[in-house]
Amino acid sequence: MSNLKYRPDGKFRTPPLGPLPWIAPSLILIATWVFWPAFEMVRTSFREVSRSGLILGYVGLENYSDLIARPELVTIFARTFLWVGTIVFFTAIISLPLASLLNQKFPGLTVVRWFIILPWAASVFSTALTFRWMLNGYYGFFNTLLVDLRIIDEPIDWLGYPTVALAWMVAVAVFVSLPFTSFVLLAGLQTIPNEVREAAQVDGASPWRTYWRIVFPLLRPALLVALVINLINVFNNFPIIWVMTQGGPGNSTDVTTTFMYKLAFRMQEMGQSAALATFNFVIIFMFILLFLRVSGWNKKDEN
Amino acid sequence: MRLKRSLAGIAALAVLLAACSSGASDEAAEETSTDTSTEVAGEIPATDLYIVMAQYTDAMQPYFDDLAARFMEQYPQVNAEVEVVNWEQLNDKLATLVATGQAPDIANSNVFANFAADGLLYPAEDIVSPEVLADIVPAFLDNSKYDGVAYAVPDLASARAMFYNKEIFEQAGITTPPTTWSELETAAAAIKANVPGVFPYGIPLGPEEAQAEFMIWGGGNGGNVYQDGAWAINSAENVETMEFLKKMVDAGYTQPNPATTNRTEVFQLFGEGKIAMVNGSVFFPSVLADQGSTVEFGTGAFPHNDGKSSITLGVQDYFFGFKKEGNQAAVKAFMDFIYVPDNYLGFLEAAGGFIPATVSAGAQAANDPAIGPFIDLLPGAIFYPGDLANWPAVQTELQQKVGLALNDAPGVLGQIQALAEQG
Numbered sequence: 001m002s003n004l005k006y007r008p009d010g011k012f013r014t015p016p017l018g019p020l021p022w023i024a025p026s027l028i029l030i031a032t033w034v035f036w037p038a039f040e041m042v043r044t045s046f047r048e049v050s051r052s053g054l055i056l057g058y059v060g061l062e063n064y065s066d067l068i069a070r071p072e073l074v075t076i077f078a079r080t081f082l083w084v085g086t087i088v089f090f091t092a093i094i095s096l097p098l099a100s101l102l103n104q105k106f107p108g109l110t111v112v113r114w115f116i117i118l119p120w121a122a123s124v125f126s127t128a129l130t131f132r133w134m135l136n137g138y139y140g141f142f143n144t145l146l147v148d149l150r151i152i153d154e155p156i157d158w159l160g161y162p163t164v165a166l167a168w169m170v171a172v173a174v175f176v177s178l179p180f181t182s183f184v185l186l187a188g189l190q191t192i193p194n195e196v197r198e199a200a201q202v203d204g205a206s207p208w209r210t211y212w213r214i215v216f217p218l219l220r221p222a223l224l225v226a227l228v229i230n231l232i233n234v235f236n237n238f239p240i241i242w243v244m245t246q247g248g249p250g251n252s253t254d255v256t257t258t259f260m261y262k263l264a265f266r267m268q269e270m271g272q273s274a275a276l277a278t279f280n281f282v283i284i285f286m287f288i289l290l291f292l293r294v295s296g297w298n299k300k301d302e303n
Numbered sequence: 304m305r306l307k308r309s310l311a312g313i314a315a316l317a318v319l320l321a322a323c324s325s326g327a328s329d330e331a332a333e334e335t336s337t338d339t340s341t342e343v344a345g346e347i348p349a350t351d352l353y354i355v356m357a358q359y360t361d362a363m364q365p366y367f368d369d370l371a372a373r374f375m376e377q378y379p380q381v382n383a384e385v386e387v388v389n390w391e392q393l394n395d396k397l398a399t400l401v402a403t404g405q406a407p408d409i410a411n412s413n414v415f416a417n418f419a420a421d422g423l424l425y426p427a428e429d430i431v432s433p434e435v436l437a438d439i440v441p442a443f444l445d446n447s448k449y450d451g452v453a454y455a456v457p458d459l460a461s462a463r464a465m466f467y468n469k470e471i472f473e474q475a476g477i478t479t480p481p482t483t484w485s486e487l488e489t490a491a492a493a494i495k496a497n498v499p500g501v502f503p504y505g506i507p508l509g510p511e512e513a514q515a516e517f518m519i520w521g522g523g524n525g526g527n528v529y530q531d532g533a534w535a536i537n538s539a540e541n542v543e544t545m546e547f548l549k550k551m552v553d554a555g556y557t558q559p560n561p562a563t564t565n566r567t568e569v570f571q572l573f574g575e576g577k578i579a580m581v582n583g584s585v586f587f588p589s590v591l592a593d594q595g596s597t598v599e600f601g602t603g604a605f606p607h608n609d610g611k612s613s614i615t616l617g618v619q620d621y622f623f624g625f626k627k628e629g630n631q632a633a634v635k636a637f638m639d640f641i642y643v644p645d646n647y648l649g650f651l652e653a654a655g656g657f658i659p660a661t662v663s664a665g666a667q668a669a670n671d672p673a674i675g676p677f678i679d680l681l682p683g684a685i686f687y688p689g690d691l692a693n694w695p696a697v698q699t700e701l702q703q704k705v706g707l708a709l710n711d712a713p714g715v716l717g718q719i720q721a722l723a724e725q726g
Contacts, residue, residue, distance in 0.1 A: 049402070050417070050420070050421050051417035051420070051421075051692055051693065051695070051696070052397075052398060052401050052417040052418045052420070052421045052423060053397075053398040053399065053400075053401040053402030053403075054401065054402065054421050054423075055402070071718070136568075137559070137560065137563075137564075137568075138568060138571075138572065157559060157560045157563060157564075159563065160559075160560040160562070160563035160564075161560075245563075246510055247703075248509070248510055248562075248563060248703060248706075249509075249562045249563050249706055249707055250562075250703055250704045250706070250707045250715075251703065251704075252707075262699070262703070265395050265398075266696075266699040266703075267696045267699050267700070268398070268417070268695060268696050269696070270402075
C-alpha cells in the first residue's frame, strides 16, 4: 500500500484532502442519522419536557432520579437481560446443528435452505401478529388444535399469563433469529477445509469427536460474531413484545424498549424515556465494543 | 482498536456536549406565550389555518374537505387545510407537532388539559361566538374547564349502557335485566346453569379500555377516580368493587382472565352470542352490524351495589384552538362555521351516531330511537377527569394495571393512586 504515496520519480506525494473525499459522504450520513439523534436524545434526558411536548428547560439529573425511583424499573432490567440471554442461548443451541444439517448434501437441500430463510424474509411485525392470532385465547389456532385433539379441555389464554406469554415470545424471537445465525454458521462451516476433517478421520476420530475437537473450535469466530450481533438485535427488539402483549398484563412482560415507548407516548414522560434510552445506549455501546473486540480477535487469529 | 477508541471518544463527546449546553436557555416556552388575546372579529386577516381532526369514521375527511371548501368560499383570504388523523396516532401527533413548534391552529381530540396547562390554548370564549357557547350542554362545558376556565369546546359525546342478549336471558329464565349487584349474581348463576358455553358478563380490563370498565363498576358503588378535589382511585368503594369483580371472575360469571381481555374481543364474543352482558357505547349497535351479528340485544342501566345508585360513563371529546399570532379571528370564524346547525348535523352524521354537544341538536336527537335512551341516562353520568393535566398519564396507568387489581385491589389501586398524586 505504501508505494502509492510515491510518484514515479520517487518524491513523496500528499493528496490535498487525504482520504476525506472518499469517506465524507458516509461520515455525513453517520453524523446526521446516528450521532445527531443520539446527541438530541441525551440532551432531552437532561431536560424537562411538559406533557404537551413543550421543552421547559434543563433539570440536571432529575429525569434519571425519577426513572430510577420507579418501582418497576429493576424488574424490567432484570427481565430484559433474561430475555436477551435466553433468546441468544437457544438461538445458538438450535442453529449449530441446523447449520451442520444445511452443510450436508441431500436431495431437497435448496428447498430446505429457502424455508429456513423465510422467517428472516418476513417482517418481524407480521410474524409476531400471526403468532398473536394463533395464540388467541378464544379463537386461536393452537387452542382449536389442542381442544380438537383432546389434549386440553378448554381454550387457554396463552398470552394472558406473564410466564407463559414470555415463553411464547422467546420462542417467536428464536424462530426469527434462527435464519441469520444458522447462515452465518453455515458460512463459517464452509470455510473449514475438508482436509482437516479427513485428517481427523484418518487418525480414527469418531464423528462426534471430530466435531467438538476440530470443527467447533474452527467455527468459534463465526459463532462469536453471530452471538454478539444477535445480542444487539434482540436487545433492541421492540415489535415482538409490543405486538404480542404490549408488555402486559401490567408491566409484567415489559423490557426496556417497550417501557421506553410507554414512558414517552403513553405516560407522556419524554425526559424519563430519554433517560432510559440513554441507559440502553450505554449498554448497546458496550455490546458494540464487545463485537469489535470479537471480530478483531477473529482477524488476528487468521493471520 | 483505533476505531474502538474513536467511537468511545465520540460517545463521550456527545454526553459532554449535552451536559454543557444546559447553560443555554430555551426560548420555546416564552415564544408560545405571546399574547394575542384581543383582536377585532369583524375583520379577518389573510390566514393559513392548519386543522387536525379526529377520524371518528372514514367519512370525516370528505366531510371536512367539503366544509373547508365552503368556508373558503365565504372567507377567500383564509386558507384552511384539514388533516384527519386516526385515533391511535392522534395524541402522539399533536404532542409531536407542539414539541416541534408546528402546533395546529385548531385540533380535535379527547384530551386538552395538558395543552391548557402549558398556556397554549385560547379560552373557549375566544374561539366561538357567545351564541354557540350558550348552546353547548352545560355539563359538557363544565368538563372542558382547566383551572376554572373553559379552554375547549365539546364536539360530541357518548354514553354507555349495559347491552344484553335477549335470547340468552330467555333461555336462562331472566325476565328483567338485573339492576343491582346481587340481582346480577343471581342472573349470572342462572345463565351459567342453563346456557352452557356462554360467559354471563364480559369484563374487558385489558389495556384497550380498562379505565372505562373500572369507572363504570366503581361508579355503581359510589366510587370515582377523582372525587371532591382529590384522586380517589384506591377509595374503599373502588377496592370493594374490585373485590366484587374478583368474586364474579372466580365464580366463572365472566370470561377467564379479564386482565388481558380487550374490549374488541368482548364485543366480538357478544356478537357471536357467547357473552350475555357487556358495557357498550352508543355506537356499539353499528359495531355489531359491521360484524354481521344477528344477536338480538336490549339495553339497560348498569347494575349498582345495593344502597347505591346506577350511573353511566359519559365520554366527550373536544375542539380547541392554539394561540398563534394573528390566527384568532380565523380560528373563531372556522369554529363558528362548524357549529352552524346544518354543518354541525353533518359533522355528527359523519362521526356516526354520537350524542350531540349542543342543546339544539340534542333536542332533535332525543327522538332518535338509537340515541334517545343514552341521552336519558346522561343526568346520572360520571365523566373522566379530563380537566386534569395528568389524566392521560393516569389513564395509561389504569389501562396497564387495573386488571391486576383483581388479585390485589388495595396494593395495585394504591400504586396507581400514588402515581396520580405525583401530578
